[in-house]
Amino acid sequence: MTEHTAFDLVVIGGGPGGYVAALRGAQLGLKVALVEKKHLGGICLNWGCIPTKALLHAADTLRHIRGAATLGLDLAEPGINLGKMVERSRQVAQRLNRGVAHLLKKAGVAVVDGTGVLAGDGVVEVRSDDGSVRLLTAANVILATGARPRALPHVPFDGDRVWSYYDALTPGSLPRSLIVVGSGAIGMEFASFYSTLGVQVTVVEAKPQVLPAGDEEVSAFMCEAFERQGVRVLAGATIDAVERSETGVRVRVSAAGTSEALEADRLLVAIGLTGNVEGIGIENTRVAAEHGRIVTDACGRTAEPGVWAIGDAVGAPMLAHKASHQAVACVERIAGARGDDKHDESWIPACTYSYPQTASVGMTEAQARATGAALKVGRFPLEGNGRAVATGETAGFVKTIFDAQTGALLGAHMVGPEAAELIHGFTLAGSLEATEAEIIGTVFPHPSVSEAMHESALAAFGRALHI
Structure with missing residues (x-):
């Protein structure tokens, strides 16, 4: 029964x-x-x-x-x-x-x-x-x-030559070379991990920039950072064909009007879910x-x-x-403990735990400009932050976007050490509808990387002290 x-x-x-x-x-x-x-x-x-x-x-x-x-x-x-x-x-x-x-x-x-x-x-x-x-x-x-995980059309995951993130998490051995298709958080994190371990990594992204959902300045910085680490990045590239061989994979890629054949031991497909x-x-x-x-x-x-x-x-x-x-x-x-307010997704942070780390919340600059609002944009490089200099982690910056008329925080973007641990400060500020006055009036501890958050808000209104 x-x-x-x-x-x-x-x-x-x-x-x-x-x-x-x-x-x-x-x-x-x-x-x-x-x-x-x-x-x-x-x-x-x-x-x-x-x-x-x-x-x-x-x-x-x-x-x-x-x-x-x-x-x-x-x-x-x-x-x-x-x-x-x-x-x-x-x-x-x-x-x-x-x-x-x-x-x-x-x-x-x-x-x-x-x-x-x-x-x-x-x-x-x-x-x-x-x-x-x-x-x-x-x-x-x-x-x-x-x-x-989504697979490439006509290229199923096989757990051997063509990987999903399941396979990338539990490799039987370290490949000598790896092609990563897709440069969202998953693709960038695995590219960072394998590159650090000495694998020759190539990232292929169909959109014009890596981390395509992110702010353009963050994406450009990350592309340059990866290339300095030896990762080859092909943005605006399409996959024309994938062939499995006895030793690995062969991927035909088109970008900027040219076609190229890439070869590697493994292909990691990270094109989304x-x-x-x-x-x-x-x-x-x-x-x-x-x-x-x-x-x-x-x-x-x-x-x-x-x-x-x-x-x-x-x-x-x-x-x-x-x-x-x-x-x-x-x-x-x-349960009747809440009204019919909608899910507010305006202030959901997104983080990428690669090297360097990135974290963002709210609008990108492009999204904010598309609203037609006048903006105040502040940027502060970690090279001007005492804590970052002391630890040798100066690769990165903090960027804040405000409504010029109301002072409302519209978005914040960070690249650098512990960005994922710091973004909650901007998330909280945005959720509480804080303006530049509240952020500028907040006391940030010294020395800390979080001071760059303060300086970025100051910079947006022409008040930066350490740059």
């Missing part, structure tokens, strides 16, 4: 959106079930944000050791144990996976293993690997099914999907009453922190 259990809320997907939704629902007194077919914590924790940062930390440490002589430290040339690097990154992911399981258990969330499928009328079928089916019912269901909208039963409901994303209103509702969707499955920006933020807002609406 099929088991049938009633809940107040069923969440399908256990990533940063799904498990946070389940935890918040439990906090609000709802009886919650979380359906996950493979890994609690989702792609981010198990195969994305977390393990990549473990690898990048190893690369950063290697870079620091190699530069120790400039600090007066005499150290032998470090060796590279790729197996141990990968093993540690997997251990980090596993530790956090267990942590999520503990949090859900402590909160009283019922974790149900299997694939969740909408069956209509508030019913979710959970199909297990052994063929058994469990039925869950709930007045509200949240789809948090995440996303997966597509939402997991198939196989979850939306055809049994009024839930609609377009271009690999579930269609919702500004509050996360789908066309099916009682069915909501959040996170990567609803489209860009595909960021873990966006998914978690949407999760809390969505559950609070379901």
